[in-house]
Amino acid sequence: MAAVKGWIGVDLxxxxxxxxxxxxxxxxxxxxxxxxARIHAWLAENSLTVKIFTARVSxxxxxxxxxxxxxxxxxxxxxxxxxxxxxxxxxxxxxxAMVATxxxxxxxxxxxxxEPVVRP
Numbered sequence: 001m002a003a004v005k006g007w008i009g010v011d012l013x014x015x016x017x018x019x020x021x022x023x024x025x026x027x028x029x030x031x032x033x034x035x036x037a038r039i040h041a042w043l044a045e046n047s048l049t050v051k052i053f054t055a056r057v058s059x060x061x062x063x064x065x066x067x068x069x070x071x072x073x074x075x076x077x078x079x080x081x082x083x084x085x086x087x088x089x090x091x092x093x094x095x096x097a098m099v100a101t102x103x104x105x106x107x108x109x110x111x112x113x114x115e116p117v118v119r120p
Contacts, residue, residue, distance in 0.1 A: 005048065005049055005097070006048050006049070006097050006098070006099040007048055007049040007050065007051050007089075007097055007098055007099065008042060008048050008049070008050050008051070008098075008099060008100045008101070008102065009051050009052075009053030009091070009094065009098055009100070009101040009102070009103075010035065010039065010050060010051070010052060010053060010101075010102045010103075011052075011053055011054060011101070011102060011103035011104060011105070011106075012028065012052055012053075012054040012056065012076060013028075013029070013054070013056075013104075014104040015032070015035060015102055015103055015104045016031065016032060016035045016036070016039075016052070016102075017029040017030065017031060017032065017079070018030045018031075018032060025056065025068050025071050025072045025075070026071050026072065026074075026075040027075075028075055028076065028079045031083040031084075035102070036083060036084060038102075039084055039088075040084070040085075043086065048099065049089065050088055051088055051089040051090065051091050052076055052080065052088050052089070052090045052091070053091060053092065053094075053101055053103070054072075054076070054090065054091075054092060055092055056069070056072040056073075056076065056092075057069045057072050057073050057076075057090055057091070057092050058092040073090050076090050077090065
């Protein structure tokens with residue numbers, strides 16, 4: 001059985017793309033150069049997969065929310081092609097292969113302690 005390749009999740013709004021308030025499911029702000037460069041470096045290393053990790057593609061199973069999630073998914077796919085040069089997988093689900101997440105809302109904790117690494 002082949003080993004699972006780990007992945008890094010990168011949040012979209014305010015982490016990878018500039019965010020100054022909700023403007024619709026298919027609106028994505030300008031790229032944040034430092035994160036785009038970081039993604040290019042990770043992709044060049046080819047050791048980990050990079051995924052867009054965003055709540056925009058979450059849904060509650062209702063037809064309306066599923067349709068909105070698909071609109072968001074397509075907008076993100078096109079945005080990635082334009083600003084990163086490749087399609088990245090898009091998910092809102094964390095799994096055991098995720099090795100890191102980059103997000104403007106996350107707070108890292110010291111393993112098994114519940115204590116923040118950096119005090120907010």
